[in-house]
Amino acid sequence: MVTAGVFMVARLSPLYELAPIALGFVAIIGATTAFFAATVGLVQTDIKRVVAYSTCSQLGYMFAAEGVGAYGAGMFHLFTHASFKALLFLGAGAVIHALHHEQDLRRMGALRKVLPFTWAMMLVGTLSLTGFPFTAGFVSKDAIIEATYAAQSWVGNYAFVLTLFAAMLTSFYSWRLMFLAFEGKPREPKEVLEHAHEPPWTMGVPLVILALGALLTGGLFFHLFIGAGQAEFWRGSLVTHTGEHHEVPVWVMLAPPSPWRQASPWPGISTSPTRWCPSASPSASAGPTSSCSTLGISTRSTMRCSCGRRNGSAASCGRLGTAPSSMVSALTGSRRASSTSPTAWSSSRPAISITTPSSC
Numbered sequence: 001m002v003t004a005g006v007f008m009v010a011r012l013s014p015l016y017e018l019a020p021i022a023l024g025f026v027a028i029i030g031a032t033t034a035f036f037a038a039t040v041g042l043v044q045t046d047i048k049r050v051v052a053y054s055t056c057s058q059l060g061y062m063f064a065a066e067g068v069g070a071y072g073a074g075m076f077h078l079f080t081h082a083s084f085k086a087l088l089f090l091g092a093g094a095v096i097h098a099l100h101h102e103q104d105l106r107r108m109g110a111l112r113k114v115l116p117f118t119w120a121m122m123l124v125g126t127l128s129l130t131g132f133p134f135t136a137g138f139v140s141k142d143a144i145i146e147a148t149y150a151a152q153s154w155v156g157n158y159a160f161v162l163t164l165f166a167a168m169l170t171s172f173y174s175w176r177l178m179f180l181a182f183e184g185k186p187r188e189p190k191e192v193l194e195h196a197h198e199p200p201w202t203m204g205v206p207l208v209i210l211a212l213g214a215l216l217t218g219g220l221f222f223h224l225f226i227g228a229g230q231a232e233f234w235r236g237s238l239v240t241h242t243g244e245h246h247e248v249p250v251w252v253m254l255a256p257p258s259p260w261r262q263a264s265p266w267p268g269i270s271t272s273p274t275r276w277c278p279s280a281s282p283s284a285s286a287g288p289t290s291s292c293s294t295l296g297i298s299t300r301s302t303m304r305c306s307c308g309r310r311n312g313s314a315a316s317c318g319r320l321g322t323a324p325s326s327m328v329s330a331l332t333g334s335r336r337a338s339s340t341s342p343t344a345w346s347s348s349r350p351a352i353s354i355t356t357p358s359s360c
Contacts, residue, residue: 002059003078005063006059006062006063006066006074006075006078007075007078009063009066009071009074010066010071010074010075010237010238011237011238013066013071013238013239014239016066017069017239023066023067023068024067024153024155025067026063026066026067027063027064027066027067027068027148027155027156027158027159028067028155028158028159029060029063029067030059030060030061030062030063030064030065030066030067030159031060031064031067031148031158031159031162031163031166032060032162033056033057033059033060033063034057034058034059034060034061034064034162034163034166035057035060035162035163035165035166035169036060037053037054037056037057037060038053038057038166038169038170040053041053041054041057041169041170041173042169042172042173042176044105044173045104045105045106046103046104046105047092047095047096047103047104047105047108047177047181048089048092048096048103050105050173050174050176050177051085051088051089051092051177053173054085054088054129054170054173054174055081055085057166057169057170058077058081058085058129060166061074061077061141061144061163061166062074062075062077062078062081062144064144064148064159064162064163065077065143065144065147065148067155067159068147068148068150068151068153068155068156068159069147069151069239070143070144070147071238071239071240072225072226072230072234072238072240073140073143073144073226074144075225075238076139076140076143076221076222076225076226077140077141077143079140079217079221079225080128080136080137080139080213080214080217080218081137081140082213083128083136083210083213083214083217084124084125084128084129084135084137084210084213084214085125085129086210087121087122087124087125087128087210087211087213087214088122088125088126088129090121090203090206090207090210091118091121091122091125091207092122093203094115094121094198094199094203094207095108095111095115095118095122095181097199097203098111098114098115098118098196098197098198098199099188099192099196100192102188102192105177105180105181106180106187107187107188107189108180108181108182108187108188109180109181109182109183109184109185109186109187109188110182110183110184110185110186111181111182111196112182112183114193114196115182115196115198116198117198117199117204117207118198118199118207119182121207121210121211122178122181122182123178124211124214125210125211125214126174126175126177126178127214128214128215129170129174130167130170130171130174130175131167131170131171134218134219135214135215135218136213136214136215136216136217136218136219137218138218139218139219139222140218140225141167143226144163145160145163145164145167145252146248146252148160148163149248149252150248
């Protein structure tokens with residue numbers, strides 16, 4: 001549904017061009033999402049949760065691009081993201097399958113020698129996600145960052161700063177996942193590690209195909225989405241600005257793929273779960289109850305806020321069925337209300353209490 005929203009904004013680009021305030025709101029929400037979801041991904045201990053929050057962050061990139069008028073760049077990143085993120089999800093599934101449904105990164109380690117094929121596929125997806133030069137993610141993500149800078153507005157500057165920092169955080173949590181799962185010392189139970197195995201060919205072939213897409217789709221389709229052939233490719237299906245090819249300073253072009261972003265794993269931190277996350281240890285229980293936090297926002301608090309609001313709204317809707325009998329009497333008549341009012345009806349049925357849990 002969210003990716004359909006990216007497509008919808010692109011297709012409705014003529015309307016958004018006539019509503020600059022709405023377009024700026026899209027950019028602000030997108031850039032904020034890209035940064036916030038990246039901070040949440042930093043502290044996840046479930047291998048699938050890391051990839052899931054990464055997906056949320058990358059979707060923020062797409063909306064940020066469309067919010068500054070770079071609709072082709074947003075769709076291009078949607079296209080390339082499909083390859084390397086599907087590769088990471090299937091690679092994570094291969095790891096879980098090999099470890100007999102273990103998903104906790106704190107119970108993984110030293111899998112590179114046990115699962116060399118899976119490690120290689122995950123490495124390709126990680127390189128593309130972090131924007132390693134000449135991968136698909138490098139081409140599409142950097143086009144978005146450059147487009148936000150070229151917007152030359154306060155909305156564009158806001159999106160540029162947040163997407164640039166989100167790129168650094170993306171590199172950190174991506175390499176953190178790789179180091180915790182495939183490097184270091186084994187933290188799996190001995191019997192689990194002895195039975196770990198590579199995925200069958202039915203799982204391996206899709207990984208290879210997606211790895212090729214994560215490496216090649218950026219260079220092969222660049223000219224169609226945002227290059228010289230974009231006008232013929234889109235054929236008026238979305239707005240393509242005549243002056244869309246902007247000149248940006250060299251430091252902007254070098255900032256996203258620069259060594260500080262690719263070297264950001266910082267082995268002394270990201271390879272140690274107990275140093276980066278004090279409450280994390282191989283014996284700690286998995287789940288969303290981690291007390292690790294980043295920028296003062298904990299994963300547990302975030303989920304509690306989300307679940308609390310959702311369940312609170314559901315409880316409020318449920319209370320609509322318990323209207324006062326006097327109100328019903330005024331609308332339907334006292335005799336009819338005495339027999340059909342929600343209060344009388346509810347008294348003949350088992351009591352159902354609606355409570356809002358403190359955490360999910």
